[in-house]
Amino acid sequence: MRKMGRKWTEKLEFGLFTLPVLICVAVIFYVPFVMTIRYSLTKWNGISKHPKFIGLDNFKQIFTGDTNFSSAAWFTIKYAVLYIVIINVLAILLAVILDMKLKTSAWLRAAFFIPYILSLVIVGFIWKFIFMQGFESLGDSTGWKMFDLSWLGEPGLAFISILAVSIWQSIGFYMVIYIAGLQNVPDDLKEAARVDGAGPVRRFFSITLPLLAPSVTISVFMALTNSIKVFDVILSLTGGGPGGTTYSVAYDIYRDTFQDNLYGYGTAKALILFVAVLIITILQLTIFKRREVEA
Amino acid sequence: MKKQSAGRIVLEVVMVILSLLFLYPLFLTLINSLKSFAELMTDVIALPKHLAFDNYSYVWKYINYPRLFLNNAIVTLLGLAGIIFVSSIGAYKLARTKSKWSALIYFLCIMPMLIPFQSIMLTVLQMAKHLHLSESDWGLGLMYWGFGAPLAMFIYHGFVKSIPKEIDESAVIDGASGFRLFFSVIFPLLKSVTTTVIIIDVMWIWNDFLLPLLMVNGSPSTKTLTLAAYTFVGQYTSDWQYAMTAMVMAVLPSIIVFILLQKYIVKGVVAGAVKG
Numbered sequence A: 001m002r003k004m005g006r007k008w009t010e011k012l013e014f015g016l017f018t019l020p021v022l023i024c025v026a027v028i029f030y031v032p033f034v035m036t037i038r039y040s041l042t043k044w045n046g047i048s049k050h051p052k053f054i055g056l057d058n059f060k061q062i063f064t065g066d067t068n069f070s071s072a073a074w075f076t077i078k079y080a081v082l083y084i085v086i087i088n089v090l091a092i093l094l095a096v097i098l099d100m101k102l103k104t105s106a107w108l109r110a111a112f113f114i115p116y117i118l119s120l121v122i123v124g125f126i127w128k129f130i131f132m133q134g135f136e137s138l139g140d141s142t143g144w145k146m147f148d149l150s151w152l153g154e155p156g157l158a159f160i161s162i163l164a165v166s167i168w169q170s171i172g173f174y175m176v177i178y179i180a181g182l183q184n185v186p187d188d189l190k191e192a193a194r195v196d197g198a199g200p201v202r203r204f205f206s207i208t209l210p211l212l213a214p215s216v217t218i219s220v221f222m223a224l225t226n227s228i229k230v231f232d233v234i235l236s237l238t239g240g241g242p243g244g245t246t247y248s249v250a251y252d253i254y255r256d257t258f259q260d261n262l263y264g265y266g267t268a269k270a271l272i273l274f275v276a277v278l279i280i281t282i283l284q285l286t287i288f289k290r291r292e293v294e295a
Numbered sequence B: 001m002k003k004q005s006a007g008r009i010v011l012e013v014v015m016v017i018l019s020l021l022f023l024y025p026l027f028l029t030l031i032n033s034l035k036s037f038a039e040l041m042t043d044v045i046a047l048p049k050h051l052a053f054d055n056y057s058y059v060w061k062y063i064n065y066p067r068l069f070l071n072n073a074i075v076t077l078l079g080l081a082g083i084i085f086v087s088s089i090g091a092y093k094l095a096r097t098k099s100k101w102s103a104l105i106y107f108l109c110i111m112p113m114l115i116p117f118q119s120i121m122l123t124v125l126q127m128a129k130h131l132h133l134s135e136s137d138w139g140l141g142l143m144y145w146g147f148g149a150p151l152a153m154f155i156y157h158g159f160v161k162s163i164p165k166e167i168d169e170s171a172v173i174d175g176a177s178g179f180r181l182f183f184s185v186i187f188p189l190l191k192s193v194t195t196t197v198i199i200i201d202v203m204w205i206w207n208d209f210l211l212p213l214l215m216v217n218g219s220p221s222t223k224t225l226t227l228a229a230y231t232f233v234g235q236y237t238s239d240w241q242y243a244m245t246a247m248v249m250a251v252l253p254s255i256i257v258f259i260l261l262q263k264y265i266v267k268g269v270v271a272g273a274v275k276g
Helices: A002-039 A057-065 A067-098 A105-117 A120-142 A155-182 A187-195 A200-211 A213-228 A232-237 A249-259 A263-291 B002-032 B037-042 B054-062 B065-096 B100-114 B117-130 B137-160 B165-173 B178-189 B191-207 B210-216 B225-235 B240-275
Strands: none
Touching (some): A002 A263, A002 B065, A002 B117, A002 B178, A067 A249, A105 A155, A105 B002, A120 A155, A155 A232, A155 B240, B002 B240, B054 B065, B100 B137, B117 B137, B117 B210, B137 B210
C-alpha cells in the first residue's frame, strides 16, 4: 500500500516537473507545425472564413511556375555557400592570429566581437547609411573608384553588400569559437612538429586544423542554420531590391504570407524550407561527425 | 629571434588598424547622430563642429524611449524567467528518470531546434491571437518560453547528467523532496549553465525582430526598441541625423552591457555554441 503511494507521488512529481515545458513546446512548435501542414494544402487569403482545400496544388505551382521562389532559392544557396566558406576561413585566420598572444589580443577580440551583440536590423540600417551617405564622402576624400559604385543599387553589388554586412556582424562569434578550439590544441604537439622541422603553414595544416575539427563542425553548422534563414539584414539593407533580386527564401515566405496575404501558398513554401533545413542538417552532421579526429 | 619580434610588432599594428577600420561604421554612426542635417549632408566623415544633442532629446521624446526600454525589459525578463524555470525543472527530471517516456519527452523537447521560425510564423501568430497573447508585451514574453525551451533543455539536460545522483539521495534523507529539493539543492549547482542560458537568451530576445514585428507592432505603447528603431527609420528616410540618433539609442544599452560583462558574455556564447 505504501509502495503504491510512493509510486504515485513519483509519477505526479514527474508530471509536475515535465508538463510545463511540454506544454510550452507543444503550443509554440507542434500545434503550429500541424496547422502549417494543414494550411499548406489549402487556398486561403486569411479573410474568408474557411480555407479551401486544394490538395498539393500549392506545391505543384511552387516547383513548376514560381520564379520568385526559384530566384529566392538560388539567392539563398549562393549566399549560404559563400557565407559559410568565407566566414569560417576568416574566423580561423583571426583566431590563429589572436591566439599568438599579442599584447592587444583582448582589445582585438572585443573589437571584432562587438557587432555580434547588435540587432541585425539595426546593423542593416547602419550599413545602409554607410553605403548611401558615407561612401559618397569617402569617395570625395580618397578619390577611390570603389566608393562611387552603387553598392545597393545594382543586383550583383547588392548581393555582395548583404554578404559582407552579414559577415561583418557575425564574424566575432565564429572567431571566439575557434579561439576556444585552439586553446584545446596541445602546445607540445605543435612544439614537437616544430622540432621536427615543420614550418608554420605546415604545422597549421597538419596539426592545428585537424585538431580544430570539432570547432569547424560547430561553426559550419551554425553558419548553415543562420544563413539558410537570412532575413533581417536584407529587410533593412535592401528591402529585397534592386528589382526584387535580393529576396531570400525566408523573405519570400514573409512577402507571400504577410504582404500578399497568400496564407496557404506561403505556408506551403514554409514547409518546403523546413524539409530543406532538416535534410541539410542531418546530412551535414553525419558527414562531419565521421571526419572528426580525437585529440 | 629579433626578426620574429619585429614581425610580431608589424602584425600587431596591422591588426589594431584593421580592428579600428572594422569598427569605423559604428564610429560614423555615433558622430553623425550628433550633427545637424545640413552638416551631415555636406560631409559624413568629418567630426561634428558642435554637438547637436537636441537630436537626442527630439528622438527620445518622439519614440518615447523610456517606454520602449521598459517594454524590452519586460519581454526579456519575463521570457528569460520562464525559459529558465520550465527548462531547468523539466531537464532535471528527464535526466534523472530513465524510461522510454522520459527519452521520448526529451526528444520532443529538443527536436524543435530544427524547425525554422519562418516555417511556423503564420500559424504561431494565429495561435497567439487565439490565446489573446498578441498585441501585448506580456504575451510576447510568454511566447519566448516555448521558443527558448529546446536549447535551454539541451544545455541543462547535459549538465544535470554530470551531477552525481548521491546529492539528490542525501537531500531526500534530510527530508527535502520535490520542488524544495530542486530549488534548494540542485538549482544552485546549475549556476554555470544558467549563466550560459541567460547570456544567450538575453542577447537573442533583446535584439529579436521578426517575432515582435508580428506580435506587438500594432501600437506605439507595446513596441520594442529594435522595432521602434525600424519604424522610425522608415518614417525618416531622409533625416539621417535622426535615424542615426535612433540607432545609437537602440544599440547603446547592448554595447554598455558588453563592455561591463565582456568576459562572461564571450564565455557564455562559446559554451552555448559548443553545447548546442
